[in-house]
Amino acid sequence: MELTLQPPALPLVTAAGDGPRPVRRWVAVLLAVLSGAALLLALPPYDLWWLAPAGVALLAAATHRRRPRSGFGLGFLAGVVLFYPLLDWTSTQAGWLPWALLATSQAAFLGLTGLATAWLSPLADRFRALWPLLIGLLWTAQEALRDRAPFGGFPWGRLAFSQGDAPTLRLAAYGGAPLVTFAVATAGGALLALLWRRQVTLAALGYVATAVVVTAGPLLLPLGDGGATTKVVAIVQGNVPRLGLDFNAQRRAVLDNHVRATQQLAADVAAGRQQQPDLVVWPENSSDIDPLRNLDAAERISAAADAIGAPILVGAVLRTDNPADIRNAGLLWRPRTGPDLDQQYIKRHPVPFAEYMPMRPVARLVTDKVDLVKNMLAGDRPGVVRTGPLVLGDVICFEVAYDGIVRDTVLGGAQVLAVQTNNATFNEAEARQQLAMVRLRAVEHGRDSLMVSTVGVSAFVGTDGSVHDSSGFNVPAVMVREMRLGDSRTLATRLGHWPEMAAVALTVAALAGVLTLRRRRTTTSNDGGEEKAEAR
Structure with missing residues (x-):
C-alpha cells in the first residue's frame, strides 16, 4: 500500500490516468x-x-x-x-x-x-x-x-x-x-x-x-442605449414611521408621507429646484388603504396628483367583496380625473405563505398564525401601464426575480421598467439583493429601470446595469431623473x-x-x- 505524505486539498490525477480521485x-x-x-x-x-x-x-x-x-x-x-x-x-x-x-x-x-x-x-x-x-x-x-x-x-x-x-x-x-x-x-x-x-x-x-x-x-x-427619447420620472420613497409587520397598522401615516413628499416635490418644481416630472412612481403599499373604496384616501392621492400635475403610479392594496381576499395593485392616478381603472396592474405572482397560504388546513397544524395571512388574488395580465407620456412595465416586489413576468411587460410594449416594492418588513440586505435583480433586468431587456421602495433602497438603473441616485435605507427620499424610452428588443427578450x-x-x-x-x-x-x- 502506497502512502502519501499529505492528503490532497483538491482532486489529483491518478498515475494510471484513470481520472481525479475523490478527496477525503x-x-x-x-x-x-x-x-x-x-x-x-x-x-x-x-x-x-x-x-x-x-x-x-x-x-x-x-x-x-x-x-x-x-x-x-x-x-x-x-x-x-x-x-x-x-x-x-x-x-x-x-x-x-x-x-x-x-x-x-x-x-x-x-x-x-x-x-x-x-x-x-x-x-x-x-x-x-x-x-x-x-x-x-x-x-x-x-x-x-x-x-x-x-x-x-x-x-x-x-x-x-x-x-x-x-x-x-x-x-x-x-x-x-x-x-x-x-x-x-x-x-x-x-x-x-x-x-x-x-x-x-x-x-x-x-x-x-x-x-x-x-x-x-x-x-x-x-x-443597447435605451432609446433616444427621454421622459422625466420621479420616484418617491415616503418611508414609514416604524419598520416591521405593524407597518400595515400605520396605513394612513404611510400614505400621508408619500402625499407630503409629492407635494414638496411640486413646490420644488414651482421654485425651479427640480424638473417637472412626466410621471411619479410610488412604491408598493404606499396606499394600504384602498383608495377605490375609501374617499379620504382618494382625496389625499388626488391632492398629490393635482399638485404635481403628473400621473402617479400608486402601490395600492385593493379590497374585494370577500373580506378575506385582497389584490396588490399598481394603480395609475391622473391629475383632475383620478384613478384610471384601465391602467392598473394586479400582481401576478403572490408570495406563497406570505401573501397567500397554500394548504391552509395543513399549515394551521404547524402554527396558529396561519390565518393572519390573507388570500391575495393573482392578476392575469402583464404589468403594461400606458401613462400617456410613456409606457411603463410594472412588476411588484419579488416578481422581479422571475424571468417571464418581467419579459411579458417588454413584449407588451413597455419602454421603461419599474419595480414597486415594500421592504419595511425586511432589512437593507434584502433591498440590496432585490436591486441586483433590477440591474440584471435593465441589461437583459435594454430598458432604463427603477426600483422604488417604501423605506429603501430606491434607485434608477441604466441599460448597462449602472445604478444612479440610490437612496439610503429607512429614510425619506425623492429622486428625479430623465429616463430613456426603449423601443427595441434585445436578443434575450426575443429568445x-x-x-x-x-x-x-x-x-x-x-x-x-x-x-x-x-x-x-x-x-x-x-x-x-x-x-x-x-x-x-
Whole structure:
C-alpha cells in the first residue's frame, strides 16, 4: 500500500490516468462549507462577484467521484451555508420557522446539484474537456427547477444575481439570467479542470482560455442605449414611521408621507429646484388603504396628483367583496380625473405563505398564525401601464426575480421598467439583493429601470446595469431623473426561455447518457468515503 505524505486539498490525477480521485471525506466537507461561503459572499450585500466561480468549483471538487447520496449531502451542506445567512431577513418579523423552512428547501436544490455532479463523474473522467460545459449546464438546470417549484418557485440567490459589477452581466442582453449563470458556472468548471492538471498542457491552456473568455469576454459585447427619447420620472420613497409587520397598522401615516413628499416635490418644481416630472412612481403599499373604496384616501392621492400635475403610479392594496381576499395593485392616478381603472396592474405572482397560504388546513397544524395571512388574488395580465407620456412595465416586489413576468411587460410594449416594492418588513440586505435583480433586468431587456421602495433602497438603473441616485435605507427620499424610452428588443427578450430550456434538455441528456458509463464501473467505499472505479 502506497502512502502519501499529505492528503490532497483538491482532486489529483491518478498515475494510471484513470481520472481525479475523490478527496477525503473531511476535506470534502470543508470544501462544501467553503463553497457555500463563497457563493454567499458573491451576492449582495457583499458583492464579491469573482467568488461565484470559485464557489461552483469548490462544490464540484467536493462531490466529484463520490456516491450520489454523498454528493447530495455535500451540496445540501453548501446550500445551508449559503441560504441560511442569505435569507435571514425572512426572520426579521416572521420568526425563525418560515426562515428555516425556506432556507432548508432552497438548500435541498443545491443538494441535487451535488448529487448530479457526483453522478456525472464518469462522463467528466471520460471526456474531461466537457467538464466546464457540464457544470454550466447543471447549474442552469438547477436554477430553472428552483425558479419554478414548489408553489411557483423562489429564484433568490441565483448565480446571475451576483454579477452586478462583473463583465458577465452583459451576457444578460443575449440570453437573460440563465446565460449569465451558465457563464459563471462554466468558469467555475474550467477553474476546477485547470487545478486537476499538474503540468502546463494544451488542455490546461484551453481551460484558462475558457475561464477568461466567459468572464472577461462579455466586455466586448455591445449593449443597447435605451432609446433616444427621454421622459422625466420621479420616484418617491415616503418611508414609514416604524419598520416591521405593524407597518400595515400605520396605513394612513404611510400614505400621508408619500402625499407630503409629492407635494414638496411640486413646490420644488414651482421654485425651479427640480424638473417637472412626466410621471411619479410610488412604491408598493404606499396606499394600504384602498383608495377605490375609501374617499379620504382618494382625496389625499388626488391632492398629490393635482399638485404635481403628473400621473402617479400608486402601490395600492385593493379590497374585494370577500373580506378575506385582497389584490396588490399598481394603480395609475391622473391629475383632475383620478384613478384610471384601465391602467392598473394586479400582481401576478403572490408570495406563497406570505401573501397567500397554500394548504391552509395543513399549515394551521404547524402554527396558529396561519390565518393572519390573507388570500391575495393573482392578476392575469402583464404589468403594461400606458401613462400617456410613456409606457411603463410594472412588476411588484419579488416578481422581479422571475424571468417571464418581467419579459411579458417588454413584449407588451413597455419602454421603461419599474419595480414597486415594500421592504419595511425586511432589512437593507434584502433591498440590496432585490436591486441586483433590477440591474440584471435593465441589461437583459435594454430598458432604463427603477426600483422604488417604501423605506429603501430606491434607485434608477441604466441599460448597462449602472445604478444612479440610490437612496439610503429607512429614510425619506425623492429622486428625479430623465429616463430613456426603449423601443427595441434585445436578443434575450426575443429568445425568452428557449436558451434555458435547451440547457435543461442537454442536462437531462447528459444525466441519462452517463448511465451507460456507470454500468461499466463498480464503486466501493474506503474508510475515507472515497470511491474507486473498477472495470467489471
